[in-house]
Amino acid sequence: MSTNKIAAIIGGGVIGGGWVARFLLHGWDVKVFDPAPDAQRKINAVLDNARVSLPRLSDVAMPAEGKLTFCDSLAAAVADAQWVQESVPERLDSKHQVMSAIQAACPADAILASSTSGFMPSELQQGAVRPEQIMVAHPFNPVYLLPLVELVPSAVTDMALLDKAKNILTAIGMKPLHVRKEIDAHIADRLLEAVWREGLWLINDGVATTQEIDDAIRFGFGLRWAQMGLFETYRVAGGEAGMAHFIAQFGPCLKWPWTKLMDVPELTDKLVQTIAEQSDAQSGMYSIRQLERIRDSNLVGIMRAQKQTQWGVGELLNAHDKRLQQLG
């Protein structure tokens, strides 16, 4: 009998599959429950990608892979888990049903985390028998490579359990960001939503195509944001006078009537079709599988490059290498 730690992954889509890979390749046993007929095939495809890319981030050996089990029932998956991760579709009623089923079968001291990108933990806790066990752990795709996890407790979440969650996430190479105040969509997706909204306007008004918007990002500020965020970038851009100078210079722009930012374009069938066609023209020559591998190769290269400067994600990866070395 294995004495390994057990993670239960409920819902095996792109995000659930990423969690499977993240835990499994860090030596956890993983039990999956997803009733979809092709869940096993999809998760194995994610694992294929992860097995190629994740070990390349480390300069030391990863632990031996844990054992992967596909379970026939949710109860069987969560019964002995220390970590239960819910990644079902974003509907509050589904989430409540799943939380209830999980809590009926999982250990009372397990971490029960949701991958929700939109809901607040207090919403997920509604009607729960043990609300203190529930928190949000919102990861970013591809979960097996990107370090960020937004970790969000509500006022009733057990803070000792939150600390335990931080330690576990760190141990599997992630960067838990404790979101101190509950808010719809947490932090990162609020920023992404703002860009998405403006991007839709630009397409809707015929200003730019998906390709042009993507190029405006990846040949410019996207490169900056891979290592410094918004505010630190601007601190530096302010030049020798720093942040105060920058705000004095840039701040007034907020008064400009860039009104498109203030409104939501209607997502008509026509707009959806335009986006899909432009996206096909941009990337239709690659399969999704090929794009995933290009993305993963680039992400590994980008993150490894930062190990030299011991900065941001590089500092995190180097610290993780040390931990792996001590374990191994």
Add this chain to the structure above:
Amino acid sequence: MSTNKIAAIIGGGVIGGGWVARFLLHGWDVKVFDPAPDAQRKINAVLDNARVSLPRLSDVAMPAEGKLTFCDSLAAAVADAQWVQESVPERLDSKHQVMSAIQAACPADAILASSTSGFMPSELQQGAVRPEQIMVAHPFNPVYLLPLVELVPSAVTDMALLDKAKNILTAIGMKPLHVRKEIDAHIADRLLEAVWREGLWLINDGVATTQEIDDAIRFGFGLRWAQMGLFETYRVAGGEAGMAHFIAQFGPCLKWPWTKLMDVPELTDKLVQTIAEQSDAQSGMYSIRQLERIRDSNLVGIMRAQKQTQWGVGELLNAHDKRLQQLG
């Protein structure tokens, strides 16, 4: 007498200095006009950074540096220039005065480009003697490393001159993005403005600090955006079903009442002070010069990493290497 091409740089701040470095290190003679007493010192500081970092992007030798001249008058700087780049502060009346002075002294067939982040070329052309000569060439800091330039003509800009500008920008290692429709703030800064606005709300409401927002970016979607933009990332995230699936899943979120995105926080003294203090707590242990070098090292590493996959910025750098090799 030099037969080199000449770029005139009008305004030698962070952006102007970056243009100086970009042209000079690609073998152009550069003539600078900036009446500020410390312009020469500041530009030399930018050049010091650029000389360390820019050549590291190439696997072949850069051309010999051009000749740098600080001019006593604007007329002297632009007299023999093939490219005139205006980078003075963002006030339309100043821009009009400078454009007028430039056109009184520069060759009629020179490219006259503005670094403006906000104004449309047709606004800059108001009252100009040769409006067809004027276009926007909006770069991103650090100009000597980041490839993106938003190249924006108005309806009266000479399109042959625009093509010439594209070729020159490509020859100095940049990625000209032809913005086909005039719009306030072009493309990238509209997206940045959306994030900036939402970031200010998060700070204003005490949800997150500058450090937390920056971490939410650089450990997550910032890494993605260094190589794929918004739409391509989502195409992949949609999984095997691709873009249409993603929009069907994510699109409805736009209906949610994330109302903060729809309003502008007032930039009170208190908010400015909060941001400046949080930024000091985050990065005050580094000088701006140190942060610039960390940033530049990371940018070089991130961009070089992509040369392996021949994708995006990597493809661009490899093509640039070939051009440099053919010249050298």
